[in-house]
Amino acid sequence: MAIGIDLIIENGTVVFNGNILKTDIAIENGKIIKIGNRNHFPAAERVINAEGKLVFPGAIDTHTHFEQPFMGEVPPETWDQGTIAAAFGGNTMHIDFVVQEHGKSLLDAIKAKVSYVDALSAIDFSFHACFTDFSDMDMIRAEVRKIIEYGIPSFKEYMTYRKEGYFVNDGELYQLLREVQKFGGIVGVHAENTFIAESLIEEFLKEGKKSAKYHPLAKPNFVEAEAIQRAISIANFAGARLYVVHLSTKEGLHLIKEAKCRGEPIFAETCPHYLTLTDDVYSRPDGINYIMSPPLRKKDDIEALWKGLSDGTISVTGTDHIAYTSEQKRRHSETFANVPNGVPGVELRLPIMYSEGVRKGRISLTRMVDICSTNAAKLFGLYPKKGAILPGSDADIVIFDPKIEKTITVETLHMGTDYTIYEGMKVTGWPVITILRGKVIVENESYLGKKGDGSFIKGRIVDEIIDTV
Ligand code: URP
Numbered sequence: 001m002a003i004g005i006d007l008i009i010e011n012g013t014v015v016f017n018g019n020i021l022k023t024d025i026a027i028e029n030g031k032i033i034k035i036g037n038r039n040h041f042p043a044a045e046r047v048i049n050a051e052g053k054l055v056f057p058g059a060i061d062t063h064t065h066f067e068q069p070f071m072g073e074v075p076p077e078t079w080d081q082g083t084i085a086a087a088f089g090g091n092t093m094h095i096d097f098v099v100q101e102h103g104k105s106l107l108d109a110i111k112a113k114v115s116y117v118d119a120l121s122a123i124d125f126s127f128h129a130c131f132t133d134f135s136d137m138d139m140i141r142a143e144v145r146k147i148i149e150y151g152i153p154s155f156k157e158y159m160t161y162r163k164e165g166y167f168v169n170d171g172e173l174y175q176l177l178r179e180v181q182k183f184g185g186i187v188g189v190h191a192e193n194t195f196i197a198e199s200l201i202e203e204f205l206k207e208g209k210k211s212a213k214y215h216p217l218a219k220p221n222f223v224e225a226e227a228i229q230r231a232i233s234i235a236n237f238a239g240a241r242l243y244v245v246h247l248s249t250k251e252g253l254h255l256i257k258e259a260k261c262r263g264e265p266i267f268a269e270t271c272p273h274y275l276t277l278t279d280d281v282y283s284r285p286d287g288i289n290y291i292m293s294p295p296l297r298k299k300d301d302i303e304a305l306w307k308g309l310s311d312g313t314i315s316v317t318g319t320d321h322i323a324y325t326s327e328q329k330r331r332h333s334e335t336f337a338n339v340p341n342g343v344p345g346v347e348l349r350l351p352i353m354y355s356e357g358v359r360k361g362r363i364s365l366t367r368m369v370d371i372c373s374t375n376a377a378k379l380f381g382l383y384p385k386k387g388a389i390l391p392g393s394d395a396d397i398v399i400f401d402p403k404i405e406k407t408i409t410v411e412t413l414h415m416g417t418d419y420t421i422y423e424g425m426k427v428t429g430w431p432v433i434t435i436l437r438g439k440v441i442v443e444n445e446s447y448l449g450k451k452g453d454g455s456f457i458k459g460r461i462v463d464e465i466i467d468t469v
């Protein structure tokens with residue numbers, strides 16, 4: 001037997017590409033080199049026995065906002081702290097955002113962020129590029145091409161947040177969709193009809209209706225669905241791909257399903273909170289801690305979204321993680337409209353998707369792997385380097401114990417905030433080992449990596465691959 005490979009994972013139940021297979025994995029120099037019976041592998045420096053455990057490709061969170069200033073607050077969670085929490089959650093990669101400062105180059109901001117994050121990140125990373133200043137369309141056109149060539153094929157635009165200076169109008173969105181499509185990228189939208197939401201907010205505030213329970217009433221399902229409908233029409237007119245981020249409503253889901261049935265390249269993401277929590281929480285004393293946009297919905301939306309994940313209407317999940325503290329939320333709580341939007345969650349996606357999805361029979365185990373990892377890699381041009389358990393793929397692997405029972409509490413989590421929206425939720429199944437490019441970075445509830453282990457991963461969308469999502 002030849003000596004010398006780095007790692008063997010043996011006896012695990014490997015879930016990937018629609019298969020569930022009891023097999024072994026050989027890893028060398030950060031790559032998967034063989035899958036099969038370990039008797040045919042060379043000896044390894046380390047063998048992990050994954051008997052009784054599930055072995056998934058490392059999870060990819062499609063939607064995080066680490067250290068992002070927004071609505072008057074910067075979350076105190078640092079980049080390394082947030083990505084370590086992500087690693088505890090079984091993530092080996094995440095896609096964050098670079099938001100253009102008005103009047104400045106987005107490409108320059110992306111390059112600066114890549115070099116800043118490179119020294120800090122515990123897991124691999126990329127970004128969605130977000131234009132906010134459309135006053136010079138020629139500059140945007142030039143930047144789109146360069147950003148895609150740089151390795152960032154995905155953009156994200158806000159159809160809301162006018163006050164915050166993020167809003168894109170329909171003409172600007174159309175122009176961007178056309179330009180991005182020309183160079184093979186994809187545009188995501190945060191879909192909310194800002195004008196209707198703003199008018200409802202104004203109405204409520206005038207009537208003295210300022211508490212958290214008015215947040216979902218100011219942004220009812222129609223606010224999301226109308227914007228999705230419009231974005232789908234505009235993307236269709238532009239002949240472009242569209243990605244709807246953090247889908248929350250059954251109405252929006254229906255529109256996406258119809259567009260997909262017409263053969264339009266429309267993709268969607270949803271988040272664990274839209275799959276588990278209802279808008280009842282906004283009437284609780286700590287209701288402000290649940291303020292995010294779009295807001296939490298009703299039970300029938302939750303069930304529709306699970307169906308959408310199962311039938312392929314929704315392709316991926318991300319957490320929309322933003323770790324404000326409860327004090328930061330409280331500071332702006334005089335009216336619901338000023339509370340910084342967003343909730344923490346990067347550490348909890350896998351246990352929630354397994355417990356609420358697989359164990360409750362709403363999605364299959366193979367579908368869980370697709371929507372937590374593989375499809376993200378396919379959608380954003382990272383596959384099969386990422387999101388795969390195949391020879392030649394990066395050895396990004398999470399070993400998941402399907403028997404561990406836990407009650408979620410902020411006390412034992414690693415995110416940089418003082419609360420979790422899932423406090424008290426019982427889950428079965430927990431990620432126990434996270435491996436980033438062959439290196440064990442989480443094991444025995446300890447972080448074993450170091451700052452800067454993560455690298456920027458360039459993406460390039462491949463038509464034949466994205467067509468399989
Ligand atoms: O409520 C949310 N989603 N906060 C983060 C900012 C955004 O909308 O992306």
Ligand code: ZN
Pocket residue numbers: 063065320
């Ligand atoms: Zn977001």
